[in-house]
Amino acid sequence: MALPLSYHWRHLLAHRTTTVLTVLVIAAVVGTQAWILGFSVAFNNSLAVASDERKIIVIRRGASAESSSALPVEEFNRLIQLPALAVDADTHEPLVSPELMVQIALPRRRDKGQTTGNVAVRGVTAAAFRVHDTVKLQGPLFSKGAQEVVVGVKAAEQFMGLQVGDVIRLGYGNNREYQVVGFFSARGGPLESEIWTYLPSLQSAHNRDTYSSAALRVRDDVDPHKVVEEIAGPAIGLTAQTERDYWQAQTSRIRAYRALVSVLVSVMAIAAAVAVANTMFTLVAGRTREIAMLRTIGFSGRQILTGFVLEAMMLTLAGGVVGCLACQVWLDFVGHAKDMYAATNFTTLAFDIRLTPEIMVCAISTVITLGVAGALVPAWRAARVEVVRALREA
Amino acid sequence: MPTLQRDWWALPTLQSTNVTLTYVLMRNLTRNPLRTGLTAVAFALPMGIFVLALSLVVVLTEAAAKNEKQLRLAVRNKMALTGYLPDGVRRKIEELDPQRQRLRAVCAMRWFGGRVPDTQDTLTSLACDVDTFPVVYSDFELSPEEGARWQSERRAAVVGDGVARTHGWHVGQRVELKSTIPPYLRLEFMIVKIIANSSPPNMFYFRRDYLRDSLEADGATGAGCNLIWVKCTSAANLRALQQEIDALFANSPSETKSEDENAFISGFVQAIGDIPGLARSMALVVVFIIALVAGNSMMMSFRERTSELAVFKALGFPPRRVFGLVLAESLLLALLGSLLGIVPTATGLALIPRQMLISASFSPPRFSALAVVGALTIGIVVGLLAGVWPAYQALRLRTTDALRRVA
Amino acid sequence: MSAADIELVEVHKHYRKGRIDIPALDGLSLTINAGALVAIMGPSGSGKSTLLHLVGGLDSPTSGAVRVGEAQLARMSERELTAWRSRHVGFIFQMYHLVPVLTAAQNIELPLLLFHMPASERRRRVDTALEVVGLTDRRDHRPSQLSGGQEQRVAIARAIVTDPDVLLADEPTGDLDAKTSEEILNLLSLLHADFGKTIVMVTHDPRAAAYGQRVLHLDKGVLDRDEVNPRVAQAVRV
Numbered sequence A: 001m002a003l004p005l006s007y008h009w010r011h012l013l014a015h016r017t018t019t020v021l022t023v024l025v026i027a028a029v030v031g032t033q034a035w036i037l038g039f040s041v042a043f044n045n046s047l048a049v050a051s052d053e054r055k056i057i058v059i060r061r062g063a064s065a066e067s068s069s070a071l072p073v074e075e076f077n078r079l080i081q082l083p084a085l086a087v088d089a090d091t092h093e094p095l096v097s098p099e100l101m102v103q104i105a106l107p108r109r110r111d112k113g114q115t116t117g118n119v120a121v122r123g124v125t126a127a128a129f130r131v132h133d134t135v136k137l138q139g140p141l142f143s144k145g146a147q148e149v150v151v152g153v154k155a156a157e158q159f160m161g162l163q164v165g166d167v168i169r170l171g172y173g174n175n176r177e178y179q180v181v182g183f184f185s186a187r188g189g190p191l192e193s194e195i196w197t198y199l200p201s202l203q204s205a206h207n208r209d210t211y212s213s214a215a216l217r218v219r220d221d222v223d224p225h226k227v228v229e230e231i232a233g234p235a236i237g238l239t240a241q242t243e244r245d246y247w248q249a250q251t252s253r254i255r256a257y258r259a260l261v262s263v264l265v266s267v268m269a270i271a272a273a274v275a276v277a278n279t280m281f282t283l284v285a286g287r288t289r290e291i292a293m294l295r296t297i298g299f300s301g302r303q304i305l306t307g308f309v310l311e312a313m314m315l316t317l318a319g320g321v322v323g324c325l326a327c328q329v330w331l332d333f334v335g336h337a338k339d340m341y342a343a344t345n346f347t348t349l350a351f352d353i354r355l356t357p358e359i360m361v362c363a364i365s366t367v368i369t370l371g372v373a374g375a376l377v378p379a380w381r382a383a384r385v386e387v388v389r390a391l392r393e394a
Numbered sequence B: 001m002p003t004l005q006r007d008w009w010a011l012p013t014l015q016s017t018n019v020t021l022t023y024v025l026m027r028n029l030t031r032n033p034l035r036t037g038l039t040a041v042a043f044a045l046p047m048g049i050f051v052l053a054l055s056l057v058v059v060l061t062e063a064a065a066k067n068e069k070q071l072r073l074a075v076r077n078k079m080a081l082t083g084y085l086p087d088g089v090r091r092k093i094e095e096l097d098p099q100r101q102r103l104r105a106v107c108a109m110r111w112f113g114g115r116v117p118d119t120q121d122t123l124t125s126l127a128c129d130v131d132t133f134p135v136v137y138s139d140f141e142l143s144p145e146e147g148a149r150w151q152s153e154r155r156a157a158v159v160g161d162g163v164a165r166t167h168g169w170h171v172g173q174r175v176e177l178k179s180t181i182p183p184y185l186r187l188e189f190m191i192v193k194i195i196a197n198s199s200p201p202n203m204f205y206f207r208r209d210y211l212r213d214s215l216e217a218d219g220a221t222g223a224g225c226n227l228i229w230v231k232c233t234s235a236a237n238l239r240a241l242q243q244e245i246d247a248l249f250a251n252s253p254s255e256t257k258s259e260d261e262n263a264f265i266s267g268f269v270q271a272i273g274d275i276p277g278l279a280r281s282m283a284l285v286v287v288f289i290i291a292l293v294a295g296n297s298m299m300m301s302f303r304e305r306t307s308e309l310a311v312f313k314a315l316g317f318p319p320r321r322v323f324g325l326v327l328a329e330s331l332l333l334a335l336l337g338s339l340l341g342i343v344p345t346a347t348g349l350a351l352i353p354r355q356m357l358i359s360a361s362f363s364p365p366r367f368s369a370l371a372v373v374g375a376l377t378i379g380i381v382v383g384l385l386a387g388v389w390p391a392y393q394a395l396r397l398r399t400t401d402a403l404r405r406v407a
Numbered sequence C: 001m002s003a004a005d006i007e008l009v010e011v012h013k014h015y016r017k018g019r020i021d022i023p024a025l026d027g028l029s030l031t032i033n034a035g036a037l038v039a040i041m042g043p044s045g046s047g048k049s050t051l052l053h054l055v056g057g058l059d060s061p062t063s064g065a066v067r068v069g070e071a072q073l074a075r076m077s078e079r080e081l082t083a084w085r086s087r088h089v090g091f092i093f094q095m096y097h098l099v100p101v102l103t104a105a106q107n108i109e110l111p112l113l114l115f116h117m118p119a120s121e122r123r124r125r126v127d128t129a130l131e132v133v134g135l136t137d138r139r140d141h142r143p144s145q146l147s148g149g150q151e152q153r154v155a156i157a158r159a160i161v162t163d164p165d166v167l168l169a170d171e172p173t174g175d176l177d178a179k180t181s182e183e184i185l186n187l188l189s190l191l192h193a194d195f196g197k198t199i200v201m202v203t204h205d206p207r208a209a210a211y212g213q214r215v216l217h218l219d220k221g222v223l224d225r226d227e228v229n230p231r232v233a234q235a236v237r238v
């Protein structure tokens, strides 16, 4: 049996100020780390949903995103002929969805409407719900005759004026009023940041006779990348990407942002490890004679080492818990929502940053590892205290 | 036998306590080199981030201040940034002030979304009204010759230094861009001017008449713009025009949203990653961390030396001096850590070629004396604050108690 | 209740300080019977503490043999010595060496934590040890709340709580006044008489040395004189 835990926390208590200050340093690092982890998880979840290899997004050659693509109907019709298309089990129709995307600026809820974000409005037909099979309606669908929209749950959370019964203005010259009639979810994917309405209605509102893009689903027995090549080939001549590739390209800037924050957090984490090392060195140095006594009694070097590592773990654990709590409080205070523009089309992708238990465990265990790394040398030094010499220092 | 001189036993004059204490001070820092080193490193790393963040903030603030002086108002489609405003909007805005007392010029722009062929580099490329562009962007300082080329050369382009450096472009060069928006035109341009310190670095301005003609030649409509810049004569006029313009188009098919240039840019920058916001919050977190690190180190070294400080007081050093000793030690340690963080970061910023840092959409931090001074100041303030509490305790130390306390 | 005899044969302990060789012990041989109370005296630097450290297995001799009971210390590894110490030796220091953040009872309990022992058993032993040193009412006090004499008594309780064969005390009264010293020495005699421990005590104080049955005088690392204290020797034999 090793030294009791109470021995260690009493020591930490005895060095109250030092302990508290070290805990706060760790807390600051864990807090930021938890935030970036939360952001990464939200981002990855969103992308994981949008990485269906069997779903292909087709845009006009030369365009970089759906919002800047204009796909003439004739070119779309060529897609319908593709033999690789999957077919709906009930209707036997090919699974290809023509879509038109426009954007509207809506006030953000986060800052009570002081700034606006660009929200994608997608005109779709019934086919869209079969191709984008993650989309689940919550409540009624827009009716084809009336000017109605359904709103992604993330969009409704992030932006004002998107509750059922609210009216948004669309159309060339913003002269058409559309009413929100329901919501839809898409398992947390990027589609949840959108607003959907009936395609012909949106086309007429915006005076467009083209589509923006097509989404299609390929049969299970064909290689989607072959289909991508086929669409790009001379017979069809459009730009196609699997959903995964499309979103990877669209989120390059967000990934760069995430990488930047991660680097900064890592540097700070190293600083925290050094701070822990510093504290542990001091705690060890102030206790040389005590350690010598423990060795005299018969505690082994390894037990002493374990004890000090344990002490560092208690220190970092406390810091980790405080940091996570602070991050949670901060998120509750400023809101869990974060939205960023996709790379090329300036449409908003909304993320919902949540500190799940996994994230907290991950953030805390990382920092504990760092803390232990920082404590190892001082603890080792403690274990190696020369008993006889230390006793003489009395 | 010589008589004892009267002053034989007199002590030499007191050595200045400052000299003694400075010696002690240096000894204290070197007595525990491990702690001094670790503290300095734990201080330096966040300090490095701080300098970086501060440099970025300084760059952005300078750019913002510069923009503010330009008194430009951005007018755009209220419903969507990518939505168009009819060409008539420019004229209606100009009619608000026919005498040109409140506004100097109005320049409409259309988004081109040009990409350098065979790269993924989409530039912030805008087609601008040829007549008013040099006035609205007088800060680009087109020389008379450059102005003349802009007027005479239909394919003239004014480009940011970032993009010019990335692609090795120079004045007089012909370059091609391929639009990423319908109808995906491929146009050739002639560079007439490279803007120094362009923010963002990937700007590409060219003539709207050229775009309109090219669009119409392709069978598309060339009418409409995405953005209208109104150069005003004073800040007050800018505020007034902002309201008047939005009121003028309210309830019309083309409702507008007007913002001053900085609000417009910050709305944009925030959404594409909010690097400035990130820099600001990182700077805060980092200052918090270094304050704690310094405070901690000072508390630790003070604890160890309580009795030693008591001896100083017992020997007759004035309490104020002991206070100063602790404070100076803290300050010195903070300075050491600050320099360790600031010097490499600042040197890096000064030496690393700017184009290596230039990303498409935001201005990278560059070496800024202001940021260095700011970081150093924060370091000093933190050092002083960290030392105040231990120093105060040293001041209040009851010598007898401290000496009785067996460490 | 157990005790061990101690035997040193031709023990050398040299310290190297650069090129200078300091012989702290210079061929010392001696035997101490099981259950004896021996005082060691000698001028400062004569090697008294060194001797105690060797007997306690804190340090190994440069040459020679040290036997305590069954254990041949000179042949044991650092690790074996550590394990051996926890069972067979109790140390008492001039500076007490209590852990300031633990209470008296917790300080005493420390060595027991090395053994697989139920908490109730530990408590029983701590209580007994506290009773022996007469500090039952101070069990929950911190070292800073105790007087020097009381601290030393806690240290003694800590030394005996594992029921070791040998108690080694290095100037246990060095920091205490005459009256408190006497209390501590009486306590040690009691441990010796009632529990039959082998006790080796280093001291500079002739009055303290008078408690020993034997007084060994060291000088420059060798045994200078070996006196039998007739009064005490008889008293114990009775």
Ligand SMILES: Nc1ncnc2c1ncn2[C@@H]1O[C@H](COP(=O)(O)OP(=O)(O)OP(=O)(O)O)[C@@H](O)[C@H]1O
Residues within 6 Å of the ligand: A389, C015, C016, C017, C022, C023, C024, C042, C043, C044, C045, C046, C047, C048, C049, C050, C051
């Ligand atoms: N680590 C060491 N390095 C060098 N010399 C040492 C060391 N430890 C002890 N010595 C020397 O060994 C000699 C014996 O020391 P020891 O501590 O045993 O003396 P002591 O009899 O206990 O003295 P005291 O009565 O002052 O406690 C001394 O000369 C001392 O200087």
Ligand SMILES: [Mg+2]
Residues within 6 Å of the ligand: C048, C049, C050, C170
């Ligand atoms: Mg000694």
